Amino acid sequence: MVSMKNGLKRIAIEPVTRVEGHGKVTILLDEKNEVQQARLHIVEFRGFERFIQGRPFWEVPVLVQRLCGICPVSHHLAAAKAMDIIVGGENLTPTAEKMRRLMHYGQFFQSHALHFFHLCSPDLLFGFDADVAIRNVIGVAAKFPDLAVQGVMMRKYGQEVILRTAGKKIHGTGAIPGGINKNLSNEERDFLLKDIDQMVKWSRGALKIAKDYTVENLDKVKDFGSFESNHFGFVRSDGAMDLYHGGLRAVTATGETIFDHVDYREYLDYIVEEVKPWSYMKFPFIKSIGPENGWYRVGPLPRVNICDFIDTPEAEEARKEFMAVTDGKPNNITMAYHWTRMIELLHAIEKIKELLHDPDLQGNDLVVTGERRGEAVGLIEAPRGTLFHHYKVDENDQVTMANLIVSTTNNNEPMNRAVSKVARDHLSGVEITEGLLNHVEVAIRAYDPCLSCATHAMGQMPLIIELVDHSGNVINRKAKGCKLPEEQ
Amino acid sequence: MNERCRIMVIGYGNPGRQDDGLGPAVAAAFEQADLPDVTVDSDYQLTVEDAAAVAQHDVVIFADADCTGPEPFRFDPVLPGDAVTFSSHSVQPDGVLALADQLFGVRPRAYALGIRGYEFNEYREALSAAAQRNLAAAVDFLRGALNQRTVLRDGSPHELAALAGASTTANGDE
Numbered sequence: 001m002v003s004m005k006n007g008l009k010r011i012a013i014e015p016v017t018r019v020e021g022h023g024k025v026t027i028l029l030d031e032k033n034e035v036q037q038a039r040l041h042i043v044e045f046r047g048f049e050r051f052i053q054g055r056p057f058w059e060v061p062v063l064v065q066r067l068c069g070i071c072p073v074s075h076h077l078a079a080a081k082a083m084d085i086i087v088g089g090e091n092l093t094p095t096a097e098k099m100r101r102l103m104h105y106g107q108f109f110q111s112h113a114l115h116f117f118h119l120c121s122p123d124l125l126f127g128f129d130a131d132v133a134i135r136n137v138i139g140v141a142a143k144f145p146d147l148a149v150q151g152v153m154m155r156k157y158g159q160e161v162i163l164r165t166a167g168k169k170i171h172g173t174g175a176i177p178g179g180i181n182k183n184l185s186n187e188e189r190d191f192l193l194k195d196i197d198q199m200v201k202w203s204r205g206a207l208k209i210a211k212d213y214t215v216e217n218l219d220k221v222k223d224f225g226s227f228e229s230n231h232f233g234f235v236r237s238d239g240a241m242d243l244y245h246g247g248l249r250a251v252t253a254t255g256e257t258i259f260d261h262v263d264y265r266e267y268l269d270y271i272v273e274e275v276k277p278w279s280y281m282k283f284p285f286i287k288s289i290g291p292e293n294g295w296y297r298v299g300p301l302p303r304v305n306i307c308d309f310i311d312t313p314e315a316e317e318a319r320k321e322f323m324a325v326t327d328g329k330p331n332n333i334t335m336a337y338h339w340t341r342m343i344e345l346l347h348a349i350e351k352i353k354e355l356l357h358d359p360d361l362q363g364n365d366l367v368v369t370g371e372r373r374g375e376a377v378g379l380i381e382a383p384r385g386t387l388f389h390h391y392k393v394d395e396n397d398q399v400t401m402a403n404l405i406v407s408t409t410n411n412n413e414p415m416n417r418a419v420s421k422v423a424r425d426h427l428s429g430v431e432i433t434e435g436l437l438n439h440v441e442v443a444i445r446a447y448d449p450c451l452s453c454a455t456h457a458m459g460q461m462p463l464i465i466e467l468v469d470h471s472g473n474v475i476n477r478k479a480k481g482c483k484l485p486e487e488q
Numbered sequence: 489m490n491e492r493c494r495i496m497v498i499g500y501g502n503p504g505r506q507d508d509g510l511g512p513a514v515a516a517a518f519e520q521a522d523l524p525d526v527t528v529d530s531d532y533q534l535t536v537e538d539a540a541a542v543a544q545h546d547v548v549i550f551a552d553a554d555c556t557g558p559e560p561f562r563f564d565p566v567l568p569g570d571a572v573t574f575s576s577h578s579v580q581p582d583g584v585l586a587l588a589d590q591l592f593g594v595r596p597r598a599y600a601l602g603i604r605g606y607e608f609n610e611y612r613e614a615l616s617a618a619a620q621r622n623l624a625a626a627v628d629f630l631r632g633a634l635n636q637r638t639v640l641r642d643g644s645p646h647e648l649a650a651l652a653g654a655s656t657t658a659n660g661d662e
Binding site for chain 1: 502503504531535587610611612613
């Protein structure tokens with residue numbers, strides 16, 4: 001839709017859906033029809049905190065998986081880490097921590113593989129401007145069947161890891177306050193070891209595709225939706241990448257430290273969430289810098305940028321290659337998310353292999369408890385970025401407060417910047433061309449946002465574009481991936 | 489003709505979002521039945537790896553909430569297709585079938601069991617009363633359909649229409 005206010009014309013690209021959780025792009029034009037600003041609207045899931053309030057705390061690690069069909073394991077583990085603190089059991093037994101880590105790396109592996117092969121590879125293999133009819137996973141399956149099979153089987157492998165650590169493929173119950181409810185049997189270990197070398201080999205191949213594409217097309221991708229930003233995440237005490245636990249680290253676009261090794265339970269002293277009237281989703285920023293310049297990126301690109309090293313050999317070699325492109329300084333290229341996502345894919349499978357050979361996974365000491373507490377924060381590096389869970393629990397064991405900052409919220413401002421950049425570079429006149437839409441999609445996809453994860457049902461329409469003139473008349477209307485009512 | 493007919497029932501949706509849980513509720517209804525040669529699966533959404541499982545079956549039934557379809561449910565054939573998603577990790581039934589065809593060379597007969605739901609936008613683990621009635625009708629229908637496997641696998645359009653139409657009519661009469 002288009003509307004006029006204060007001399008600005010608003011062009012909206014929006015999905016029509018009866019559920020929350022989808023995105024819409026609004027491009028604001030000035031009187032000269034030049035892009036003034038672009039906004040990505042994600043209708044964030046409201047009401048979940050209220051849904052949790054009043055529930056017994058031990059139910060929360062299971063309940064929060066209802067939040068997201070894409071990364072339920074990340075919510076499961078972030079909530080479990082918070083509830084560890086509630087029961088005084090944050091110093092997990094080796095078996096419990098390693099089982100959780102195995103579950104987490106399984107989640108990373110399947111999520112990153114799915115994103116790369118299903119969503120990203122069509123853009124890279126066919127080009128941003130390729131016909132949308134082939135620029136999708138079905139097109140990849142037709143032209144690159146071996147690659148498509150790898151994507152399916154890698155995703156399936158990650159799901160098998162989750163099944164054997166969480167107990168169920170969905171709605172897992174593996175992590176409980178203070179520990180885990182099962183170990184890994186020898187049979188389960190042997191099952192997962194059977195295909196591990198194949199998974200490592202395919203991960204190397206996926207990394208090579210992402211790296212080669214970025215390096216060979218550096219001139220094209222370096223400015224695509226790119227901008228300088230702060231980078232945020234957490235790292236292990238020795239500076240290594242750690243996706244499960246660590247201290248908060250933030251660096252500037254050029255690598256200067258903003259803060260380091262901060263206990264994430266103190267996150268409210270460092271991070272503030274700003275509200276903007278046009279979006280349901282908040283805009284977090286670093287408190288010491290302020291809202292104007294304190295926004296930051298999370299996810300694979302910042303994680304590789306901020307860590308000192310990766311503690312698995314092949315991923316570390318890949319990290320060094322990646323950092324060499326920018327002489328060791330943070331890389332601010334939006335499309336470099338894909339390369340770093342594949343570095344993490346390789347890291348995850350190396351970690352899975354390492355853990356599967358660790359006899360601690362067959363241990364029987366599963367749960368610890370200690371001094372009961374009333375408030376707790378659990379953080380985890382989810383595939384899409386840092387995920388915050390914060391709870392208060394009363395003396396009746398009921399949750400009285402819950403605050404969640406999901407990865408996509410942390411990347412809110414950067415995604416808006418990426419869309420604005422692409423719109424400025426590719427909008428010609430006032431017509432929303434297929435090319436513009438393609439480029440906007442490619443920029444958003446680099447961040448792998450959670451747009452449609454909470455519900456899913458037949459009848460939803462993925463994307464609709466409308467173009468309306470100065471008088472408010474719809475002069476063009478496009479749908480993507482579906483038919484408009486008037487076309488049916 | 490091979491009498492063995494391997495059937496897969498996939499119920500998908502988010503049970504934490506009211507009537508979006510209709511698909512998993514169908515799966516739950518059949519999970520404990522232990523029907524021979526019937527695989528039951530449940531998930532938040534369909535994803536690419538479902539193609540590998542689908543490829544191991546002769547008949548696949550995708551059970552999902554339907555926000556606009558007829559009451560109490562619809563039962564329609566699904567063919568491989570190329571549904572394009574914007575930026576979601578999920579795929580549609582026709583996409584799963586296309587992947588099963590292209591990657592594994594298998595084209596099972598497939599059907600969408602779309603159960604009409606009404607309430608989706610709150611976090612609540614409960615189906616609406618109307619959705620529960622539609623679910624009961626759909627489960628009754630599917631139970632009967634699973635006893636007519638050769639029709640599901642080999643039936644003509646006329647036989648399939650009769651199967652779906654008769655059951656819907658019968659449910660409507662109740």
